[in-house]
Amino acid sequence: MTELSISALLIRFTLGGLAVVISTLVARKLGEKAGGIFAAFPAVYLAALLTASLDFGGAELVDYSILLSKGAIVGMAINIIIAIIAGYLLPRKGWKKGLAQAVGCWFIISMAVVVLTSY
Numbered sequence: 001m002t003e004l005s006i007s008a009l010l011i012r013f014t015l016g017g018l019a020v021v022i023s024t025l026v027a028r029k030l031g032e033k034a035g036g037i038f039a040a041f042p043a044v045y046l047a048a049l050l051t052a053s054l055d056f057g058g059a060e061l062v063d064y065s066i067l068l069s070k071g072a073i074v075g076m077a078i079n080i081i082i083a084i085i086a087g088y089l090l091p092r093k094g095w096k097k098g099l100a101q102a103v104g105c106w107f108i109i110s111m112a113v114v115v116l117t118s119y
Contacts, residue, residue: 034114036071037078038067045072072111080107 019038027035036045049065056064085105091096 032067037075
């Protein structure tokens with residue numbers, strides 16, 4: 001295993017923390033399913049589960065964890081689709097444009113799923 005520099009660890013810490021904050025805000029604003037989709041990155045998902053205990057307890061925590069887990073499954077399926085899209089776009093468009101387009105696709109697909117599952 002390679003060693004990580006302090007700056008790499010700080011960036012990962014900052015981005016991971018930001019992802020947790022964003023997924024929490026999305027969950028509070030749009031519901032647990034949407035929050036689960038944004039929490040699909042496993043580290044974010046695990047952090048979201050761990051921090052849920054700060055806001056919930058008992059049966060409510062279990063129910064919230066189940067809803068978050070269901071949303072995370074959908075989010076992980078979206079991530080598989082985006083990985084396929086990125087695998088197509090990056091070699092053809094270059095990493096900057098391809099990555100931007102893949103992230104745009106992720107956002108559009110994720111928002112479509114949120115809208116379709118909100119009703």
